[in-house]
Amino acid sequence: MSTVFGVPVQALLGQLLVGLINGSFYALLSLGLAIIFGLLQVVNFAHGAFYTLGAFAAWFLLTLAGVGYLGALVLAPLAVGLVGALVERTMLKRLGGMDPIYGLLLTFGLALLVQGLLQNQYGSSGQPYEMPSWLSGGYALGFMFLPRYRAWVVGFSVVVCGATWFVIERTRLGATLRAATENPALVQAFGINVPRLVTLTYGVGVALAALAGVLAAPIYRVSPLMGADLIIVVFAVVVIGGMGSILGSILTGFALGLIEGLTKVYYPEASSTVIFAVMALVLLVKPSGLFGRTA
Structure with missing residues (x-):
């Protein structure tokens, strides 16, 4: 049996696939955080709670209304996104101009x-x-059995992350959103409703967290603590990628999932802390993050 640095290839590839699956959740969640911080300058610590609400919304739709998984993929993020928009309009809006703390x-x-x-x-x-x-x-890959659902999570996450990046970085809507955060008075002069854009942006970021919650529901139990267990790691991902960097959050999320998988193979004791070690190293070398802009 072939090995890589003393580890069987089958075990190594299996853990890399598990890391890629975890990275899918890291990327989706950190993408939502990056959108909210990059465009609104809000450190959204409720992101894990919205992820949990997404999973619970899917569970409610299934148990109370008989709405299946595909329906939940659409309805749950919309419902939680509306809750996020309401939070922005009634609470966060009142903090405009104040210290981000x-x-x-x-x-x-x-x-x-x-x-x-x-x-x-x-x-x-x-x-x-x-x-x-x-x-x-699932699929028999030779070195492991890959559940079909987990392959779906990875593929779906890549598509959603890519589409979101394209909209923000390559479309007129994305350019308008960025302009509205940098010079709201000028954008308002062109007849664009900036407060509505801000609310939309926060709602979209929250909806991405809820979408990750729906994807997670069949893999993990729908628990009140599921967001609290994940949000600290996701914040570390955003810091490493660069606060507010859309592309940085996506690439870093997937990459750190793979690094975590490798660590579980070669040094399992450090698998739960390796992301924070990487964060500390990156902050020492480049405080703005790997893809962040230097002030």
Whole structure:
């Protein structure tokens, strides 16, 4: 049996695939965070709570309304995105012009509120979400058995991340959004409703978090704590990629998933901390992040 630095190739490739799956969630979540921070300068600590709400929305749609997985992929992000838009209009908007720390504290409080309410109602063990039958089974790759659903998560995440990057960086709408954050008075003079654009941007970032929650529901139990367990890692991903860098968040999310997978093979004890070690190293070498712009 062939090995790479003493590790069987099958085990190495298997862990790299697992890392790629984790990286899909890191990329989707960090993309939403990067959009909100890059365009609105809001450190959205409630992002993990919106991820959790996305998973719970899918579970509610299935158990209460009989809406299947594909319907939840559309309806759950829309519903949670509307909640995010409401949060921006009623709360975050009032903090405009103030120190960003107030936005962080507000969203942190919202995250604790959502987590506490869900935990009080449903406990900490979580609820199962049935995997769609058309995505059951898997592929025999020789070195491992790849569940079809996990392959779907990776492919779908790549498409969503690529489409989001294209819209923001290569379309007129994206250019308008960027201009509205850099010079809102000028954009407003052209007849564009800047406050509505800000609300839309926050809603889209939140909807991406909810979409990741729907994708996660069949893999993990739908739990009030699922967002809290992930958000710190995702913040580290955003810092490494560069705060506000769309492309940086996507590439760093997938790359750190792979690095985490490699660490589980060669040094399992460090697999839960390797991302933070990479963050510390990057901040020492380039404080603005790998793809961030230097002030």
